[in-house]
Amino acid sequence: MKKNKETLNIAFLGLGGQGIITLAKMIAESALDTGKKVCYNEIHGLSQRGGSVQSFLRLNEESSPLFASSDVDLVIGLEKMETLRYLYGIKGHKPKVILLDYFEIRNTNYFGLEVFPEEEEIDKEIRERAEELYIFDSENFKKQFKGNFIPYNVGIFSALTTFEELGITEETGEKIVKKLLGKNILLSQVNKKAFKEGKKWIKKI
Amino acid sequence: MSVKRKNKIDNGIAETEEALFMGNHAVVQGLLEAGVGFTAAYPGTPSTEIQVRLAKLHEKGQLYFEYSVNEKVAFEISAAAALSGVRSAVIMKHVGVNVASDAMMALAYFGVQGGMIIVAVDDPGCQSSQNEQDSRFWGKFAHIPVFEPSTPQEIRDVIPKIYELSEKYNMLCMLRMTNFTSLSTGIVKHKPIEENLSWNGEFVREIKYQIPARYLLHKGLHKSLKALAKDPLFEEFISLKESSSSSERLIITHGAIYPIVEYMAELYNFNGDILKIGAIFPLNEEKIAEIVKKYKYIYFVEELEPYLETEILAIIGRNKLNVTVFGKEKLQIPYENSLRPDALKEAFSRIVADPNDDSVFYEIPDPSPLPKIFDSEELLIPRTLPRLCDGCSHRGAFYSIKKATGEDFIIPSDIGCYALGQVQPVDVGDYWLCMGGGLGTALGMSKVNGKKVIAIIGDGTFFHAGMPALLDAVEYNHNITLAILDNSLTAMTGGQPSPSSTTWKRKNFNPINLEEVVKGLGVKWIKSVQAINVKENVKIVKEALEYQGPSVIIFKGECVVNKLRNMKTPVKPLSIDQDLCTQCGNCLIDFACPSIVKEDGKIVIKQDTCTGCGYCAMVCPVKAIK
Ligand SMILES: Cc1ncc(C[n+]2csc(CCOP(=O)(O)OP(=O)(O)O)c2C)c(N)n1
Ligand code: SF4
Ligand code: SF4
Numbered sequence: 001m002k003k004n005k006e007t008l009n010i011a012f013l014g015l016g017g018q019g020i021i022t023l024a025k026m027i028a029e030s031a032l033d034t035g036k037k038v039c040y041n042e043i044h045g046l047s048q049r050g051g052s053v054q055s056f057l058r059l060n061e062e063s064s065p066l067f068a069s070s071d072v073d074l075v076i077g078l079e080k081m082e083t084l085r086y087l088y089g090i091k092g093h094k095p096k097v098i099l100l101d102y103f104e105i106r107n108t109n110y111f112g113l114e115v116f117p118e119e120e121e122i123d124k125e126i127r128e129r130a131e132e133l134y135i136f137d138s139e140n141f142k143k144q145f146k147g148n149f150i151p152y153n154v155g156i157f158s159a160l161t162t163f164e165e166l167g168i169t170e171e172t173g174e175k176i177v178k179k180l181l182g183k184n185i186l187l188s189q190v191n192k193k194a195f196k197e198g199k200k201w202i203k204k205i
Numbered sequence: 206m207s208v209k210r211k212n213k214i215d216n217g218i219a220e221t222e223e224a225l226f227m228g229n230h231a232v233v234q235g236l237l238e239a240g241v242g243f244t245a246a247y248p249g250t251p252s253t254e255i256q257v258r259l260a261k262l263h264e265k266g267q268l269y270f271e272y273s274v275n276e277k278v279a280f281e282i283s284a285a286a287a288l289s290g291v292r293s294a295v296i297m298k299h300v301g302v303n304v305a306s307d308a309m310m311a312l313a314y315f316g317v318q319g320g321m322i323i324v325a326v327d328d329p330g331c332q333s334s335q336n337e338q339d340s341r342f343w344g345k346f347a348h349i350p351v352f353e354p355s356t357p358q359e360i361r362d363v364i365p366k367i368y369e370l371s372e373k374y375n376m377l378c379m380l381r382m383t384n385f386t387s388l389s390t391g392i393v394k395h396k397p398i399e400e401n402l403s404w405n406g407e408f409v410r411e412i413k414y415q416i417p418a419r420y421l422l423h424k425g426l427h428k429s430l431k432a433l434a435k436d437p438l439f440e441e442f443i444s445l446k447e448s449s450s451s452s453e454r455l456i457i458t459h460g461a462i463y464p465i466v467e468y469m470a471e472l473y474n475f476n477g478d479i480l481k482i483g484a485i486f487p488l489n490e491e492k493i494a495e496i497v498k499k500y501k502y503i504y505f506v507e508e509l510e511p512y513l514e515t516e517i518l519a520i521i522g523r524n525k526l527n528v529t530v531f532g533k534e535k536l537q538i539p540y541e542n543s544l545r546p547d548a549l550k551e552a553f554s555r556i557v558a559d560p561n562d563d564s565v566f567y568e569i570p571d572p573s574p575l576p577k578i579f580d581s582e583e584l585l586i587p588r589t590l591p592r593l594c595d596g597c598s599h600r601g602a603f604y605s606i607k608k609a610t611g612e613d614f615i616i617p618s619d620i621g622c623y624a625l626g627q628v629q630p631v632d633v634g635d636y637w638l639c640m641g642g643g644l645g646t647a648l649g650m651s652k653v654n655g656k657k658v659i660a661i662i663g664d665g666t667f668f669h670a671g672m673p674a675l676l677d678a679v680e681y682n683h684n685i686t687l688a689i690l691d692n693s694l695t696a697m698t699g700g701q702p703s704p705s706s707t708t709w710k711r712k713n714f715n716p717i718n719l720e721e722v723v724k725g726l727g728v729k730w731i732k733s734v735q736a737i738n739v740k741e742n743v744k745i746v747k748e749a750l751e752y753q754g755p756s757v758i759i760f761k762g763e764c765v766v767n768k769l770r771n772m773k774t775p776v777k778p779l780s781i782d783q784d785l786c787t788q789c790g791n792c793l794i795d796f797a798c799p800s801i802v803k804e805d806g807k808i809v810i811k812q813d814t815c816t817g818c819g820y821c822a823m824v825c826p827v828k829a830i831k
Binding site for chain 2: 015016025028029032037038039040041042043044045046048049050051052062063064065066067068069071081082084085088089105106115116117147148150
């Protein structure tokens with residue numbers, strides 16, 4: 001199976017309300033800013049909070065934002081169970097994984113049939129399925145903020161500037177955060193801080 | 206008749222800027238560049254972003270937009286603009302077209318003076334819908350040209366062309382999108398439009414609108430369709446991607462999934478050509494026959510129904526072409542769900558295989574006829590399905606209804622966030638059919654099952670399609686109770702105003718009084734309550750259920766997402782006093798807000814998701830939640 005060498009296929013996985021689409025958008029805006037081709041797609045259900053959200057982005061491509069799971073280069077997971085579900089679907093290929101270490105405890109049981117796996121079990125499975133695993137330390141990142149609005153997505157975006165393959169410089173990143181999230185004065189301060197802090201809390205496992 | 210129009214039209218030639226647009230925003234850009242001054246819509250995902258942006262432009266005074274009461278009215282209002290020479294567009298989700306179709310089928314006979322597009326956004330995979338019907342069929346059924354662009358750039362580019370054709374042939378046109386084309390974002394070259402667009406027109410009476418012999422119009426319509434199919438501008442919508450080597454194989458596909466098909470063809474080293482049909486109806490028979498006959502093997506790759514397969518097979522037959530055809534069944538392409546790359550793997554392994562090796566094309570048995578709840582056999586990873594938000598006011602109404610009804614009641618629900626009340630642990634509601642279908646069927650349920658039935662509906666759905674059924678209930682004294690869950694919003698589709706919304710500021714708008722409407726329909730027993738008073742409301746529900754004949758309870762409680770959006774001060778989450786809590790589980794199991802969880806054997810409130818709504822405090826028997 002041939003593939004354009006320049007292309008980078010990224011999958012984003014998480015839950016409604018985590019700002020996944022904004023994260024994809026920040027990366028796309030950075031690409032546009034540096035003159036690269038880019039496209040992305042969002043897959044989500046309704047407007048309620050808490051459902052599955054996925055986004056797929058391709059750098060240096062402009063036609064189909066969707067790609068086969070066996071063709072994914074980078075998986076960015078903002079919730080463990082959502083991330084593992086995607087990794088499960090990949091056959092015969094291990095991607096690089098960047099994971100926010102967050103696990104949502106679910107108390108809604110759709111038809112009373114689901115059994116939710118334990119967090120440790122999920123951790124183990126993710127580790128086995130990643131070629132390289134990077135963890136974003138949510139607990140320590142969170143401590144930098146007062147109140148209950150924690151912009152994990154901006155934190156991760158900041159961490160992504162340390163990954164060369166994405167080609168996002170700090171200056172570009174900062175500019176994009178300001179462009180996309182700078183309108184609300186109160187939140188723009190929090191987001192600015194998140195962008196400054198984020199890169200400190202990522203580490204390779 | 207000459208069309209009066211004041212808006213300048215550039216036909217999308219000049220491009221001065223590049224920006225990231227999702228497909229839905231590209232639609233708005235295309236409309237602006239085509240000088241469309243009149244728009245209307247009824248909310249429905251995945252068409253939401255088109256509507257939200259148009260509503261903003263209306264507030265700024267750039268064009269006319271309204272959220273109409275339902276799709277039929279939205280269609281009729283836009284049709285009037287087009288009949289008066291004004292370019293118009295009406296936007297809805299796929300199932301909205303069913304509601305608008307009575308007017309649409311007839312308007313096709315009239316034709317339009319100003320160009321008109323009906324934008325229909327399909328939802329393969331039912332991510333936010335009651336079904337996944339394929340809107341491509343409307344073209345043939347209603348006799349309207351159907352266009353299907355592939356990328357945001359293409360969407361923006363084709364809209365001015367569609368208006369040109371719509372006016373040249375006086376035809377209503379459909380722009381068919383899907384959740385893939387609507388929600389894909391790409392870089393779009395475009396020309397920003399700042400000026401205000403006019404929506405003034407002039408209706409000119411024509412005999413064709415009045416004559417009873419409408420079949421004559423039907424005849425003219427077929428003539429126009431034939432002419433349109435051969436128009437060079439229309440022919441552009443059929444394009445052939447040729448591989449470098451001459452090939453015997455041709456894939457035929459349609460605009461909405463073309464980028465995915467192109468990607469898969471590359472991934473599988475497909476050594477052949479791809480025919481992209483970007484205008485689904487009418488098909489230019491000569492041109493298609495001309496192309497198809499150059500190949501030996503034809504592969505149809507289509508999302509949802511095998512529409513092109515059926516149509517083009519007929520063309521192949523009529524033209525006696527000697528080709529071998531592989532369609533849905535032979536390629537094992539699913540009829541259901543959106544066709545993402547993983548869903549096309551089997552198909553592509555067959556497309557690149559030896560076409561004469563029959564062993565490749567066996568039928569894969571369907572492993573389980575029942576819906577699969579789990580995604581994997583190895584470790585069970587349940588899907589994360591949507592649920593009512595933390596702090597949703599509907600949960601208060603459900604708690605009261607559940608306590609008042611017990612096990613004995615048939616509870617038809619309807620379409621809106623409250624449909625999620627049917628899943629555990631809330632578990633209130635037996636089914637949801639289509640908008641207004643809960644109340645409509647409740648009438649029959651009560652008659653046939655010989656007992657009181659309680660139907661659930663939202664304010665939005667009540668105005669859209671519930672009113673006629675309530676009128677019927679009064680007329681025939683059907684023994685039903687209707688619970689209207691009034692959150693002052695059309696919430697499920699992303700939070701648009703409903704006719705009674707007072708929390709939503711709009712220009713030139715009179716909020717409708719819901720109680721007065723219910724009274725006006727002739728209902729004698731009406732009570733309006735605050736949804737948060739969960740315990741008192743149990744009694745009121747019981748009273749309503751005892752009443753013989755139609756009774757209505759209106760539960761009031763604002764949608765929490767909207768409330769948070771407008772909040773000026775930070776949220777104050779509640780917590781549970783562990784000294785007082787008896788672990789009765791009333792809040793955790795019966796009320797079931799997702800922010801309430803069991804951690805290390807204790808019931809606690811998650812501080813980062815609790816919205817501080819206060820509902821759970823009302824259900825705690827020992828007042829431990831503060
Ligand atoms: C014919 C049709 N049009 C539009 C929709 C999209 N839709 C889904 S729910 C809904 C209305 C929700 O409003 P409401 O009844 O007030 O309930 P809420 O979500 O606010 O609880 C709409 C318009 C649909 N499903 N069917
Ligand atoms: S106050 Fe109670 S019901 Fe409301 S969001 Fe918080 S936990 Fe949920
Ligand atoms: S969006 Fe509003 S109405 Fe819908 S579940 Fe959330 S809070 Fe309830």
